Amino acid sequence: MSTRAASPAALFWAEFAESRMALAGLVVFALAVLVALTAPWITPQNPYDQAGLALMDARLPPGSVGSGGYTHWLGTDAQGRDVLSAIVWGLRTSLFVGAAAGVVALCIGTAVGLAAAFCGGRVELALMRLVDLQLSFPAILLALVLVAILGQGLFQVVAALVAAQYAYFARTVHGAALSERRKEYIEAAAGIPLHPARVVWRHLLPNCLPPLIVVATVQVANAIAIEATLSFLGVGMPVTEPSLGTLIANGFQFMLSGRYWISVYPGIALLIVIVAINLVGDQLRDVLNPRLKK
């Protein structure tokens, strides 16, 4: 029916799909997620099942056939793990950490930003001072300090990333909410009257979403990069639950002796994921930026 309008979501998708690079990024990212989710069924080897490892397979170059009878397309590491399998499992950890940190930081940051914008006064001043202060430190340094304090492990790394990154969301939501709050539709909703929680949830928040989505995309990529850095430095994910960063760190010592594949292939996987997310984020920024709209 022609009177039924194209929803904003449909318009948004049409604009997003205008960039082939962004579409490619989205496809690659979707594939990475799919691979990570199905890791136990698609890899020839569970790299963390010690019983399945044979030391005689250690440090085989890419393309060798190991004692398992299948080809190690990307070689094996020092313990005889299939690097391809390790990458798929590492991807699983990296993506999970990035997504978990991104989602939790999004929720906390949005709550803080909205609370500041809605309450105003001293609450706003105190919250935003804290956020500004945090933003003046590089996130990597903050995360490093927090991991140093909290210790290693999945939960600790996610907590450190959330604490280091929520401020970006809070800043963004606060700014958006301040400019939206002055608009008459908010006053109109409050005047009907609707419950304040409903005004925030149904009116204020949806209109703060565009910049939030952009920040969320970039921050997920950053979370993955920071986690990889922490793990590379040896203070992130433990060896029992390795992410791509841990794999790279494990292979680093062998790189100087020419066994590049143990480090480099996980590195390339990390690169592909980060670039794919950033491509999506860049296009989102262009589509959602009202100043660039016709």
Next chain:
Amino acid sequence: MTALLALESVSKRFVLRPTLAERMVGALTGAAKTEVVRAVDGVSLALDRGEVVGLVGESGCGKSTLGRIAAGLMLPTEGRALIDGAPVAEDAGGRAAKRTTAVQMIFQDPFASLNPRMRVGEAIAEGPVAHGLTDRARARDTVAAALRRVGLDPAFASRYPHQFSGGQRARIGIARALAMEPRAIVADEAVAALDVSIQAQVLNTFLDLRRDLDLAILFISHDLGVVGHLADRVAIMYLGRVVEAGAVTAVFADPAHPYTRGLIEAVPRLDRRRASFHPVRGEIPPPLDPPRGCHFHPRCPQAMPRCRAEAPVLREVAPGRLAACHLHDA
């Protein structure tokens, strides 16, 4: 007979407090002080059912603040705003709470006053559903009735605001207010943002509403021409105070306050062809620091020494006519 919507000696003051650091310095230099703006200063106004009252003044005179107090969006610092004898809103720690649904507000900017991410139907149905005036099953009918009432196609309910013109959006804003089944409406510059030809259509919608629904309408505008077309009575505000009030025909025919006279002469009219175009001279003084005595004396062509010293009181100067001017004491 008590009025339907009543404002009783309403005042609103805004306080600008210095920051802690400013106060620390102020303690040393004595410079920082708390500043107070009297946006509305002791205004009383009453609307009967089926009556349209125009509230006129230049921007910054406090008419929008008064409108928000009448609609329960803001609390007065002093005085009361009542609908059928009950307060329009309660004070909950300095914020307006438990606002009435019986007074609805219509806003100035037809582009900003609709949530861009909500379909028109959802926006109209949201309030009535939340307040139990209708349920989800009957919401479609409620929305359709409200849209028809303002002359729009009920099929528009599934569209988003960006697909409408300014005039259509203004009507959607009215429909949203009507869906709450209000007894009174406060319209704040409801047609100011529209083209003149569209203005006339929306004004006619207001006239239909008054006829069909027996609503009391407080119509706030800077435009005397628009108010003259629509209102039964008019109140003129200057720097937070009402300076003149009365029936529209009487006030337009024989203004009792020099400020009203200035405003009326500023309205372009076909039968007068720029013959005597004397808008009110000068600028509005800063509300932070209004003139002593009669606020209007620096701009008044008939100012007397007394006007500088003593503020005139709003009182009856003829049956049904109020004015605050020392000229009537002669």
Next chain:
Amino acid sequence: MIAFLLQRLASAVVVIFAMSLIVFAGVFAIGNPIDVLINPAADQVIRAETIARYGLDRPFWEQYGYFLGSLVRGDFGTSFVFNQPALGLILSKLPATLELALAAMLIAIALGIPLGAYAGLKPDAAASRAIMAASVLGFSLPTFWVGLMLILVFSVETGWLPSGGRGETVTLLGIDWSFPTADGLAHLVLPALNLALFKLSLIIRLTRAGMRETWPADFVKFARAKGLTLRRVVLVHAMRNILIPIVTVLGLEFGSVMAFAVVTETIFSWPGMGKLVIDSILTLDRPVMVTYLMLVVTMFVTINLLVDLAYAALDPRVRLGGQR
């Protein structure tokens, strides 16, 4: 203005104080340093003696109070691992980090401004597009990853440059430097390049944006109309306007260069503060961690304070707007 100054100064002091509490509380919670300090086979007497010597048996507040008092006296404790004062230990590593950071900034400026200016003057050229694409990568790639690739390409595959260490150093003004010797310089190139990458991307973007904004401006048109050569217009007239924001950002970013040095120093085994702090985290060397964190916090707060004050001095809107 005085109000603004007071406010900022007070908040800087509050921040440093709050951070000292957070840092101390956090570090207090990490593992048990006693396990690092003594031989696991040591008997209870030695164990108790060591605990008493380092004050590890005291309640939290007492340790914190003692810690604060020591800070004021300039005593940051003694490293458990190296058994020497933590502050002296970190400061002894400062020149290495400083040399690396300065070299990185130099590379970022020397490469970033010309590349950015070119991309700004010829936005549609293929080379410009390549420069901008590379700068996007520079923003999104983790520093350690790039460092790894640099080692792989320039050390492992080609063998052109060493992969770690400081090389031969020369003592100037009582401090060791790598750059004056050929060997030291060779050791400096890769880590400095690695550390420069993020700032390089930033400077490219800033210069390009500044160039595109300034180029159509009236004064540039006027200069060209006067018959000045393109070269002179770019170098003198346009550049002068572009440099102001770049210098501001560089001032702000110097702190973050020091922070990112943690990563670069670890990869390239560069014996600076960053490597020291990572090692101290791994060995639970509490005094060194705390001292490093306090130094970094103080540095950031000071930089922010200076930038705030400089802005306020230059732009009255900031001081008025900041007070609402």
